[in-house]
Amino acid sequence: GQQLNQSPQSMFIQEGEDVSMNCTSSSIFNTWLWYKQDPGEGPVLLIALYKAGELTSNGRLTAQFGITRKDSFLNISASIPSDVGIYFCAGQLRGAQKLVFGQGTRLTINP
């Protein structure tokens, strides 16, 4: 099936650093979603994007819907220990009902 290319696969950073991750596809998406998953738990929705170029914030998190509709970015500012986890992007292809998920970015923070 359709896949999203999410990068980086993993990140090892110091507490307080900013984080950036992205998802790209060769196809056009109508919706982009960003989720965070803690170990052994279900993903939690962080940010939803519905318009090309849209920039949305949720606390220290900011996400953007790429202008080409083929990519999206998530930034975390001033990382803290509770930001540790796996971040997933998900998108809805134009004309489709289902979501397509990226493979995740595993974030590890050194105190």
Place this chain on the structure above:
Amino acid sequence: DGGITQSPKYLFRKEGQNVTLSCEQNLNHDAMYWYRQDPGQGLRLIYYSQIVNDFQKGDIAEGYSVSREKKESFPLTVTSAQKNPTAFYLCASSTRGRTYDNEQFFGPGTRLTVL
């Protein structure tokens, strides 16, 4: 509290046995979904249902079956035909409104181990 519940959290079964995973939601969502997650991979869609008494195969439906007799419930059966059933299974639900029907909300997951 509104939410999605999955039970049990951990499930062990012998090879060759069918097993049913429970998923219940009280969010009044029309659509429900089952995903499978393997280590280091994203979520892969098994089955989804947009309305009661109707469901569609996802990308990896072979070896699985579902039913949707009630709006609140969407149980998944992992049959003995599923070659690699050991995985983390996630249930999700969403509305069917025009704008926000792609915001899927997930349950806590069930980790199935087949011995």
